[in-house]
Amino acid sequence: MKQVSAFASHLRLNAMLCCSAAVLLSACGGATTESQQSSTAAQVSSDSGPAVPAPAPGNSAGLPDTAAGTGNAPGTASTAATGAAADVTPQAFELNGYDSNPLESRAGQEEEGATPPASTTDGATRLLAASVATPATTYNYYVSPTGSDTAAGTKAAPFKTLARAAKAATKASTTVWVAPGTYAGGIKTTANGSATGRIYWVSATKWGAKIVPPAQSANNSAWDNRGHYVSIIGFDVDGSKLGTGTKWVHGIYTGGSYNVIQGNRVHHLATTIPCNSAGGSAIGVDSYYKGVMGDVIGNVVHDIGPAGCTYVQGIYHSTSGSIVNNLVYRVGSAAIHLWHDATNVKIINNTVTSSVFGIIVGGGDFYFTSAGANNVFVYNNIVYDNKYGISEQGKTGTANKYANNLVFQNSTYNISLRNGLKASNTVSSNPLFAGYSRTAALPDYRPGSSSPAIGRGIATYAPATDIDGRPRNTSTGYDLGAYQH
Numbered sequence: 351m352k353q354v355s356a357f358a359s360h361l362r363l364n365a366m367l368c369c370s371a372a373v374l375l376s377a378c379g380g381a382t383t384e385s386q387q388s389s390t391a392a393q394v395s396s397d398s399g400p401a402v403p404a405p406a407p408g409n410s411a412g413l414p415d416t417a418a419g420t421g422n423a424p425g426t427a428s429t430a431a432t433g434a435a436a437d438v439t440p441q442a443f444e445l446n447g448y449d450s451n452p453l454e455s456r457a458g459q460e461e462e463g464a465t466p467p468a469s470t471t472d473g474a475t476r477l478l479a480a481s482v483a484t485p486a487t488t489y490n491y492y493v494s495p496t497g498s499d500t501a502a503g504t505k506a507a508p509f510k511t512l513a514r515a516a517k518a519a520t521k522a523s524t525t526v527w528v529a530p531g532t533y534a535g536g537i538k539t540t541a542n543g544s545a546t547g548r549i550y551w552v553s554a555t556k557w558g559a560k561i562v563p564p565a566q567s568a569n570n571s572a573w574d575n576r577g578h579y580v581s582i583i584g585f586d587v588d589g590s591k592l593g594t595g596t597k598w599v600h601g602i603y604t605g606g607s608y609n610v611i612q613g614n615r616v617h618h619l620a621t622t623i624p625c626n627s628a629g630g631s632a633i634g635v636d637s638y639y640k641g642v643m644g645d646v647i648g649n650v651v652h653d654i655g656p657a658g659c660t661y662v663q664g665i666y667h668s669t670s671g672s673i674v675n676n677l678v679y680r681v682g683s684a685a686i687h688l689w690h691d692a693t694n695v696k697i698i699n700n701t702v703t704s705s706v707f708g709i710i711v712g713g714g715d716f717y718f719t720s721a722g723a724n725n726v727f728v729y730n731n732i733v734y735d736n737k738y739g740i741s742e743q744g745k746t747g748t749a750n751k752y753a754n755n756l757v758f759q760n761s762t763y764n765i766s767l768r769n770g771l772k773a774s775n776t777v778s779s780n781p782l783f784a785g786y787s788r789t790a791a792l793p794d795y796r797p798g799s800s801s802p803a804i805g806r807g808i809a810t811y812a813p814a815t816d817i818d819g820r821p822r823n824t825s826t827g828y829d830l831g832a833y834q835h
Contacts, residue, residue, distance in 0.1 A: 414538075414571040414603050484550050484583065488523040491515050493559075495531030512537045512561070522579070523547030530558030534565075535572035535587065535598070543579030545608070553584035557615050560586040565593040570630070571600035572619075576639060581610040587632075589619035597623050599630025599662065601651075605639035612647040617654070621682075625659035631666035632681075637691040637717055644671040648817045648832075655682030658706060663687040668717075670694040675817045677795055677832045680788070681705040685736070689744065690715055692723045698811045699730045701795050701831040704788045707741065708733035708760060714744035726750045730807040732781050732831035733757045735788065739764040740773070754808040756781055756830045777802050777830065796833040803830035 490505075493515050497508035509515045512533050515526045522544040528551065543549035553559035561572050572587045587601045601616035616632040623630075632651040635644030646665055655662030664681040665673055668690035678685035678700065685702035686709045688695060693713070702708045709731065713722035724747025732755070733739045739760035740752065752773035757764040758780055765773050779802040785794030797803045805827025815821055816834040829835055 414569065414574040414600055484525065484552055484581070487525045487550065488547065489519070489521055489525070491518050491524070491526045492529070493526060493533070494529040495533070516541075519549055519551075522549065525550040525552060527552055527554050528559040528585070530555045532560045532562055534563075535561040536564055536567055536569040537572075538569075538574040538576070539580065540576045541580075542577045542606070545579065548579045548581055549577065550581045550583065551585075552581075553586070556584040556613060557586040559584070560588055562588050562591060563593050563598055564595075567593055567595035567598065570596050570598055570628075571603050572598055572616075573602045574600070575602070575604040575609065576606050577609075578606040578641075579608045580604070580606060581612060582614065583610075584613045585615075587614060587616040587619070589617070589621075592622070599623055599628060600634055601632040601654075603631070603634040603636065604644060605636045605641050607641045608643045609635070609641070610645045610647065611635070611649060612645070613649065615650045617650070617652045619653070620655050620662050621653060623656065623662070625656050625661060625682075627661060629661045630655070631663040631687075633664070634666045635669060635671060636666075637669035640718065642670050644669055646671070646673045646676060647813075648675040649677075650817075651676065651678045651681070651685075653680045657682050659683060660706075664702070664705065667695060668692050672696040672698065673700060674698045674813050675815075675832050676700045676702075677817060678702045679704045679793070679795075683707060684710045686710070688712060688723050688726065691717050691719050692726070693719075693721060693747075694725045695723070695727075696811050697726065697728045697731065699807070699813060699816070699828075699830070699832060701732045701734075701833070703732070703734045703736060703786075703795070705736045707738045708736040708757075709740045711740075711742050711750060712744035712746055720745070722746050724749050727811060728752045729754055729811055730828060730830050731755045732803055733764075734759055734781050735786075736760045738762050738766075741766040742768040742771070752776075753810075754806060754830065756803050756806070775806075775808070777806055781831065795831070797829055797831065797835045799835070801829075801835065804835050806830050 491503040492505050492508035493512060494508040497510040499510050499514040501507035501509060503509045503515065503518050516537055516539045519526050520541040541549055573582065575582065582602055589598045599620045601619050602611050602614060604611065611633055619632055620630050632654045633646055633649060635646060644667065651664045654664050659682040661683065663683050664678040664685040665676060666687050667673060670693060672695065673686055674696065684707035685705040686697060686700060688711050690713065697709060709728060711723050711726050711728065722745030728740065737760065739757045740755065746768050748769045750771060752767065754775045755773065756777040758778055765776065767773065781803050782798045782801040783794060784796045784798045787793045807828030807830050809828060812822055812828045817832040820834045822828050822834050
């Protein structure tokens with residue numbers, strides 16, 4: 351414990367020293383000097399502008415407050431890139447919490463009525479959670495704003511807080527069902543699932559379970575997960591109403607392996623913090639505790655960090671895994687940012703806009719490797735109306751591929767790659783969203799009927815459904831971005 355803490359402090363100090371050099375290098379984390387920029391110019395893709403430094407990554411990838419982890423990553427096989435195990439059967443979220451439909455009893459369940467109902471054909475249910483699949487699990491616990499932390503955590507006697515549920519959900523093959531309502535965040539989960547029995551945290555209604563800062567915040571993150579084989583599904587993390595104490599700079603952070611962050615909304619986070627090297631992100635998937643294969647799927651991330659601050663990112667990924675079907679907009683720095691030990695990452699069918707950087711692929715400030723970001727596949731994304739579009743920064747490899755992306759109206763440049771790489775099949779047109787706005791509370795980022803994003807995607811690594819669970823239409827082609835028309 352002490353060694354880990356000392357190691358974390360050392361890295362934080364190095365990061366701060368790096369950021370002290372920002373006056374000379376323009377930015378930390380992948381910064382280039384003038385001579386380096388000159389030598390890079392010949393490596394920029396034909397539709398690129400001049401290379402610029404990446405935004406600073408912050409302290410040790412913007413780690414949460416505590417440095418104690420769960421040890422090395424488990425040495426077992428990864429789940430599929432979408433994060434869903436092959437034998438997972440879809441289960442519908444319920445519209446009004448877990449009591450809106452009777453739960454079917456099953457042998458082998460820890461408590462009565464512990465299995466959620468199977469998917470139905472109800473249109474509203476499909477709209478809420480058609481893209482999220484959860485299996486029946488051996489153990490099930492329930493949380494409700496009307497519950498009690500002295501209760502048993504059953505459907506009839508639910509817990510009241512997420513922190514109490516975290517103390518109970520310690521075994522593989524467990525689901526924690528969270529009813530709609532408002533819950534204090536600042537929680538930490540450390541329990542491990544397994545390759546055959548994950549731990550699922552599920553909002554019973556998509557975005558119905560809202561996680562907010564407590565009245566007196568002791569932590570700088572809404573949710574700090576260190577366990578392996580954990581899925582966090584369907585929560586609304588709202589950092590807009592601050593209490594006293596430590597301000598949140600992290601939404602959902604995970605340092606474990608084979609974890610899935612899916613279908614959540616993380617918004618209005620760290621918008622009032624000072625812009626300094628503390629760093630942070632709405633969703634962070636980190637290699638600092640040797641975590642691997644983290645999947646970020648179908649989330650909506652918006653209004654993150656002070657405008658123009660280089661230290662707070664939207665989706666920040668520093669290990670292997672995937673970033674698929676996400677909508678990210680109005681981020682003070684990068685909407686999607688790979689750094690540290692990031693490698694072997696699929697960035698597929700995301701829509702990113704109204705931020706400073708769109709997508710950054712790079713490695714630097716390494717923890718356990720110095721190989722740089724390689725084998726990164728960036729396909730079918732829409733990167734629109736940012737200051738910078740898609741760029742490689744820091745150390746990158748020659749096996750990265752960029753194909754079938756719509757990259758347009760990024761004011762400084764659209765694409766800037768290294769190592770002689772060039773993007774292919776780039777669409778350079780306005781995406782013609784159904785209702786685009788840089789400032790509206792709820793812009794409509796679906797493709798309009800005449801959008802050039804329709805049918806322009808590549809099938810390789812494309813998800814079967816879009817962010818709303820609509821099937822990707824193979825007959826008319828895969829659309830670009832998070833939404834299928």
